[in-house]
Amino acid sequence: MVEILVLGEHNGNKLDSITAELVSAGRSLGGVICVALLGKDLEGLAAEAAAIGADKVYVIEHPLLGGPSIDARVEAFEQVCRQTSPKVVLIGKTLVDRDIAPRVALRLGVGLTQECIEVRTDAETGRVLAVRPVYGGNALATVTFPDRDPQMAVIRGAVYEPYQTDGPGTGELVQIEVDLDPSVTKVRHVETVRQEAKRVRLEDASIIVSGGRGLGGPEPFKALEELAGLLDGAVGASRAATDAGWIDHSYQVGLTGKTVTPDLYIMIGISGASQHMAGCSGAKHIVAVNRDEDANIFKEATFGVVGDWNKVLPSFIETVRELVG
Amino acid sequence: MPVDMIVCVKQVIDPETPASAFRIDAEAKQAVPPPGVPPVLNGFDENAVEAALRLKDSAGGRVTVLSVGADFTNDVMKKPLSMGADELVLLKDPAFANLDSFATAHALAAAIEKMGRYDLVLCGRQASDWDNAQVPLGLAEILGLPCMTVAQHVEVVEAGVIVHRALTDGYEVVEADLPALVTVSNELGEPRYPTLRGIMAAGRKTPEVWSVSDVGLDLALLEPRIIVDELEVPVSERVCEFIQGEDEADAGRQLALRLREEKLI
Numbered sequence: 001m002v003e004i005l006v007l008g009e010h011n012g013n014k015l016d017s018i019t020a021e022l023v024s025a026g027r028s029l030g031g032v033i034c035v036a037l038l039g040k041d042l043e044g045l046a047a048e049a050a051a052i053g054a055d056k057v058y059v060i061e062h063p064l065l066g067g068p069s070i071d072a073r074v075e076a077f078e079q080v081c082r083q084t085s086p087k088v089v090l091i092g093k094t095l096v097d098r099d100i101a102p103r104v105a106l107r108l109g110v111g112l113t114q115e116c117i118e119v120r121t122d123a124e125t126g127r128v129l130a131v132r133p134v135y136g137g138n139a140l141a142t143v144t145f146p147d148r149d150p151q152m153a154v155i156r157g158a159v160y161e162p163y164q165t166d167g168p169g170t171g172e173l174v175q176i177e178v179d180l181d182p183s184v185t186k187v188r189h190v191e192t193v194r195q196e197a198k199r200v201r202l203e204d205a206s207i208i209v210s211g212g213r214g215l216g217g218p219e220p221f222k223a224l225e226e227l228a229g230l231l232d233g234a235v236g237a238s239r240a241a242t243d244a245g246w247i248d249h250s251y252q253v254g255l256t257g258k259t260v261t262p263d264l265y266i267m268i269g270i271s272g273a274s275q276h277m278a279g280c281s282g283a284k285h286i287v288a289v290n291r292d293e294d295a296n297i298f299k300e301a302t303f304g305v306v307g308d309w310n311k312v313l314p315s316f317i318e319t320v321r322e323l324v325g
Numbered sequence: 326m327p328v329d330m331i332v333c334v335k336q337v338i339d340p341e342t343p344a345s346a347f348r349i350d351a352e353a354k355q356a357v358p359p360p361g362v363p364p365v366l367n368g369f370d371e372n373a374v375e376a377a378l379r380l381k382d383s384a385g386g387r388v389t390v391l392s393v394g395a396d397f398t399n400d401v402m403k404k405p406l407s408m409g410a411d412e413l414v415l416l417k418d419p420a421f422a423n424l425d426s427f428a429t430a431h432a433l434a435a436a437i438e439k440m441g442r443y444d445l446v447l448c449g450r451q452a453s454d455w456d457n458a459q460v461p462l463g464l465a466e467i468l469g470l471p472c473m474t475v476a477q478h479v480e481v482v483e484a485g486v487i488v489h490r491a492l493t494d495g496y497e498v499v500e501a502d503l504p505a506l507v508t509v510s511n512e513l514g515e516p517r518y519p520t521l522r523g524i525m526a527a528g529r530k531t532p533e534v535w536s537v538s539d540v541g542l543d544l545a546l547l548e549p550r551i552i553v554d555e556l557e558v559p560v561s562e563r564v565c566e567f568i569q570g571e572d573e574a575d576a577g578r579q580l581a582l583r584l585r586e587e588k589l590i
Contacts, residue, residue: 095492095493099474102457102463103465103466103472105427105550106427106466111427112426113551114457114458115456134356134454134556135338135340135455136456137559138342138347139556139558139559140556140558140559141354141553141555142553142554142555143553143554144551145550145552146549146551146552148550186470186471186501186502187472188501189497189499190498190500191497191498192497193495193496193498195494195495196494207590239511249512250493250494250495255456256451256510256511263589273340285589296343296344298567299344300563300565301565302566303566303567304567305576305577307573307577311572311577312573312580314574316577316578316580317577318578319578323581323582323585323590324590
């Protein structure tokens with residue numbers, strides 16, 4: 001049976017939801033789903049991984065994997081791939097794993113596809129076909145791999161539903177030994193500085209009000225804050241607005257910013273460049289206010305108002321206040 | 326301490342190209358340069374040039390810009406020189422058309438090995454065409470360098486390089502010995518504009534052009550590891566319901582009422 005290796009993502013205590021999403025992606029390809037967990041003291045996480053539908057859970061424990069070292073994880077995951085010879089490797093798009101994937105692929109001499117939104121099996125060749133947006137979403141590429149395995153794909157978050165299982169998992173736990181020397185760590189972690197969001201975390205918000213280049217300056221973000229406050233939501237921004245210094249970079253939604261999946265995403269003065277849409281296309285409903293009726297965003301929006309936000313927004317906020325107040 | 330820097334850059338189709346002007350050649354499975362829209366330097370690569378120039382401003386040193394491709398637009402490639410970089414090396418050969426990420430990394434690595442001495446290799450975090458973010462990581466692996474990605478701050482000190490990596494909710498401080506490779510993100514800040522003096526100085530400089538044989542590159546390393554099976558323009562499924570009113574203010578009011586009707590607020 002063909003093995004599909006999933007790199008499990010976790011924070012030491014809990015699996016990230018992307019792991020169950022990768023199990024779903026793997027199931028769609030067919031094969032034995034093996035979830036690899038790197039870390040130390042993984043007992044609880046291994047049981048959790050077995051419960052989300054993994055056929056096998058590879059438990060890779062090492063003191064060096066307990067820390068923040070990406071170098072150690074690269075070295076360990078390379079060894080796991082060599083020992084288990086999977087046909088396919090699926091990795092989630094996270095800041096750390098997006099670094100690990102190319103380094104391991106290069107070491108193994110195989111191909112890798114980033115930013116995937118779908119993987120499927122080519123009925124004719126049996127090879128993996130990976131679908132991904134390119135040129136900022138202006139085009140969609142289907143990529144395949146020449147005859148070398150593993151075929152590696154990094155999959156975007158929130159495109160697959162997390163895999164659901166009934167009852168406790170039956171996944172078999174397999175310990176894998178890796179040989180790691182402290183000298184593999186070339187990059188030393190000094191500290192992590194967290195800047196906490198004010199109200200609701202963008203990633204958790206069910207309503208987001210986002211502003212872009214069309215706002216023209218930092219001042220209008222106060223109105224967006226007010227609206228977000230009324231709706232118990234969060235404020236977001238396009239890269240144009242954060243690069244201009246109107247609002248902190250931590251508010252950026254987009255390909256290189258945060259990926260959000262709210263029920264309602266309200267965009268004010270954002271043209272809808274695909275760089276931005278990559279971060280919010282998982283929103284259930286998109287509302288756009290933009291002066292340009294040909295703006296890209298109206299191709300993606302559920303509801304739209306063509307007009308000057310200066311005139312549209314005050315009455316919109318006022319009516320919202322009456323409705324929710 | 327003066328820092329010897331190599332900045333790897335790429336010429337790309339302008340990412341601001343409107344969808345209506347964007348063209349693909351479905352048979353060749355490639356994007357076609359849109360008519361009337363000149364190519365640009367990849368945005369994150371300009372951030373990398375800026376990071377290098379800031380280090381040069383504070384510590385002194387030398388900035389060499391390197392690119393690989395089958396063809397270049399001279400004005401685009403000279404932009405880093407007009408911003409203040411010292412030298413431009415173009416690795417140019419018909420064999421470099423449509424390289425995949427790892428083939429590009431091998432070509433760049435061959436050129437960097439030929440250059441020999443360097444302290445820091447800087448790259449943009451990813452390119453706006455395919456957004457792979459694979460070339461710099463592959464390059465670091467080939468050259469055996471410590472690799473630090475998505476930098477918003479780069480500092481060279483006695484003991485090596487200190488990098489602040491942009492996180493979604495803050496930043497991570499990491500350090501490594503030199504030589505090292507750093508990829509730079511837009512959080513670093515806007516790249517400087519070329520000055521008139523810079524543009525004139527760049528005009529007088531001739532890029533160094535190297536071919537496959539100049540850098541002694543084994544062509545087998547350029548073998549593709551991924552193949553584009555299909556390239557298409559996607560169709561959007563959403564149909565926008567335009568909310569209208571007596572005037573723009575009324576439209577804002579109607580929008581709120583409509584969202585309420587749909588129980589979205």
